[in-house]
Amino acid sequence: MNEWDGSENDLVEQAVRALRSLLGDDWQVAETTAPGAGSQRSFFDARLTITPPDRDRLTEVLVSAHRSMTPRSAQRDVGLIQEILGQTSSPPNLLVVAPWLSPRTQDELRARGAGYLDLTGNVDWSVSVPSIRIFTRGAAKAPRQSAAGVKTVTLAGPRAGRIVRFLTDFEPPYRATEIAEETGASLPWVSRLLGQLEDQLLIGRDGRTIVRTDWEGLLRARAETYSLLRHNPFVGMVSPTGPEAVLRALRELGPRTSGIAVTGPFAARAIAPSTTGGQLMFYVDAGPHAPDAWAGKLGLLRAEGDADVLFLRAHDDIVFSRARLVDGVPHVAPTQLVIDGLGGPGRMPAEAEAVLKSLAADTGSWRLPWHKGSLA
Structure with a gap:
């Protein structure tokens, strides 16, 4: 996907504008100062106050902004954030914002009870008091990569097809060197692809050895690139x-x-x-x-x-x-x-x-x- 070329603050500003549009003119969405001191400061990029039209009950939302997020980073980082918030007597709501979140990343965020909003329109966010429930669908696939973006490898093409067949047909353990030798793909390319598959939680590694593969997820991901x-x-x-x-x-x-x-x-x-x-x-x-x-x-x-x-x-x-x-x-x-x-x-x-x-x-x-x- 495109590399976000702005700061986390720019990302928060766009997310706030999107929230205001979704909630309507009668709601107030106010951004306040940094969300506190200590270990929490590095995890959150903004604190929002959401006020309903009757001005009766407001809620506080902590925003965690990410230039990019994969299922693996959602599992690791958001899990840690939720663990920290869970140690408070009345945990505030968490909203993860990013330029784009893949369907698998959205699943990981939902599994951890985190709300999310991306700039393509993927939103899933709930607040009990005042009652708010927003769910919208945006882009299912990553926006086209810009010319200046970091080049990534994908599951499209014959090389990727051979690797997906290897990973789905055979139980691990095995290593990148063995996959490269068996499929005829270059080791550097295989290593880059495996790194991205690990970020997507489609494989799991212990050191350099692949020990787990999500064979069904791999087949579905390959099919998305194939006609x-x-x-x-x-x-x-x-x-x-x-x-x-x-x-x-x-x-x-x-x-x-x-x-x-x-x-x-x-x-x-x-x-x-x-x-x-x-x-x-x-x-x-x-x-x-x-x-x-x-x-x-x-x-x-x-x-x-x-x-x-x-x-x-x-x-x-x-x-x-x-x-x-x-x-x-x-x-x-x-x-x-x-x-x-x-x-x-x-x-x-x-x-x-x-x-x-x-x-x-x-x-x-x-x-x-x-x-x-x-x-x-």
Whole structure:
């Protein structure tokens, strides 16, 4: 996200203006002096007094301003602030303000009983006396990074896709050096990405060793950067005898089925039957002639519209990693299936949610301890 180029005081001023707008002209929001002495001074950037229209009961709010905040810093810093406030006889309300707060950071703040406000419009703040409840949604994704901002790595692109598959397919422990070697990404880039994933509480480390991964959170975060049909150029086909006949033809090819794998609705139903219909989707090699070569083997015809079979030219060979045979037909790994479904059109996200639920109920059937060469 953009680096905040102002001071904490500038951030507080904008937050106060936002509060005044949300509460309306009849309410008074007054900023007073620094919130006290001692250990509290370093934690709070402003003290606000909120007065309702009847001027009867007012409340005091302590503001903690942050140029940026991650789930990890929310867990660490806000947890400490709340611990300090909890030692007082009548703890004041806490309001965390920042330029932007990710959904995961918002969750961490709510879990710790802290109100928050960001400058994109994400607000969740409650006061019992006088009665105030404000909840609004702003930007779900970070504002575009400015040219002068600090460059960050993201979960977009093939390199990140390989690392997410590693972290979700295999139980830790493992280290950055092992991830880099297994995925073919450079160690400095892997280290930077892992640092950001740790800030997002998507992984946990003991020293340099990863000991915990939030596999579901990682799959969801990857899917936010990924579009199945945009990132994998596709060719539509028609099967004169229907999709089931295509699967039978593929099964009969036997050992010649490398370089192809089922994803999408048909693969989702093999794990979590929840819907019927949908297109039969195959990943194939990225070569320009791969779709037509497979069409010839499987008795398919090119279609300009109303295709019932799609051949997706794989954006990266990782989509074939850990493919599994289902009734003699290769299917993508469950983790790849979830990413594809969450990043797919129509009913595919709902089907992916059903697959996620099934995977969470039995991680031992698909998530294995890591050893060298496991990702192949």
